[in-house]
Amino acid sequence: MNFTLKIWRQKNQNNTGNFETYEVRNISPDASFLEMLDVLNTQLVMEDREPVAFDHDCREGICGSCGMMINGRAHGKGRKQATCDVRMRSFTEEQTITVEPWRANPFPVIKDLIVDRTAFDRIMQAGGFISVRTGGVPDANSTPVPKVNAEEAMDAAACIGCGACVAACPNSSAMLFVAAKVSQFALLPQGQPERKERVQKMVAQMDKEGFGNCSNNYACEAECPKGISVTHIARLNREFLLAKLT
């Protein structure tokens, strides 16, 4: 398959950046989007030009490293897929594809398609953990967890921290990410000792980083590669209110 690519090129955070146009030829329909970019980069290197910088690691939808706007959609138009899951057969022959980095003030561009997502790390450092005494491994059934809670906690824990929810949101809100992280602990016994402190600290850090508020747009849920539900945002709001009132 052949494609025309309009890719955002930006040297660094201080550079304004611009779109550049490239042609890629003979791409396998079964190639992933990142493999197609590999082909482009090989081509650019052979021509003694600078390759396009983009984040990636597992290439299996697990790590959350990859992420870019493909034709204006976070991770492309498909549902529940990371950029590395996108296959070239989902585009049409000779299609023009626009590729941009996440657009959000708390995620400044480092280079080309790579943005700085350390704001998420700082939110996690603020409270996205549990404190436990180390020691022998307890029996698996020594801390019973209701099945419904275990299932919901697992669903929340599926968040890979990719940042697509922020990029998709018109307010650059990180509520879905923070809600997933708060939920996964709030639903389990292990998360109870720091429950109230955790939600307040994580929300405070989220605000400090400059993420916007949720206005029920639901674009975050639609673009999330792990299908994290906005019902977790409702839980985040309840957790926050409970912590503030008690």
Ligand code: SF4
């Ligand atoms: S909630 Fe979904 S879109 Fe947001 S960071 Fe987690 S996995 Fe990515």
Ligand code: FES
């Ligand atoms: S490279 Fe790991 S999720 Fe895409």
